[in-house]
Amino acid sequence: MNSGRCAACKYLRRRCPRDCIFSPYFPPTNPHRFSCVHRIFGASNVGKMLQQLPVELRGEAAETLYYEAQCRMENPVYGCVGIITQLHQQINEAERELARAQAQIAFHRHASNAHRPLPQQDQLEVEPSAPEAVTDSSWLDQNEFDVSALMSPLDPAWFL
Structure with a gap:
C-alpha cells in the first residue's frame, strides 16, 4: 500500500x-x-x-x-478547440502578412529592374538556340505578374 x-x-x-x-x-x-x-x-x-x-x-x-x-x-463552450482556433487565425494572419511583404518585395524588384538601362544590342550574348528569348522585349511584357491582385490598394500595410 x-x-x-x-x-x-x-x-x-x-x-x-x-x-x-x-x-x-x-x-x-x-x-x-x-x-x-x-x-x-x-x-x-x-x-x-x-x-x-x-x-x-x-x-x-x-x-x-x-x-x-x-x-x-x-471556456465551457469551446475548451481547447477555442485556443487551437485562435492559433490557426494567428498563423493565417502571419501568412497573409508574409504574402503582402513578398508581393511588395517583388513589386520593388520589378520597379527597380524597369528603371535600369537595357544593355546595347552588341553587348548581348545570344545563344543560337533561343535568340528571341533575350532580344524580344515583348517576352517581359507577357510574363510579368500583377502584384496588385495580392494586396488591396487601401491596405495599410501597402503604405509601410
Missing part, C-alpha cells in the same frame, strides 16, 4: 490500492489536478482511458486530460 492516498482516492474517499491507476499521475500534493479532470471527464472514464494505454504514454495522457479539463472549465 502507498504511504498516502493519491489525490484521486482522497477525492473519491476510498482506500488507495497498491496498483492504483491514478496514483502515479495524480499525486496527493496536487488535489486540484484530479478535481478538474474528474469534473470534466469523470473518474471512471479517466481510469478506463489510462488502463487502455501503454504505461509509457499514461503520464502524457494525464497531462493532456488535465490541460483539456482546465481549458473546458475556462
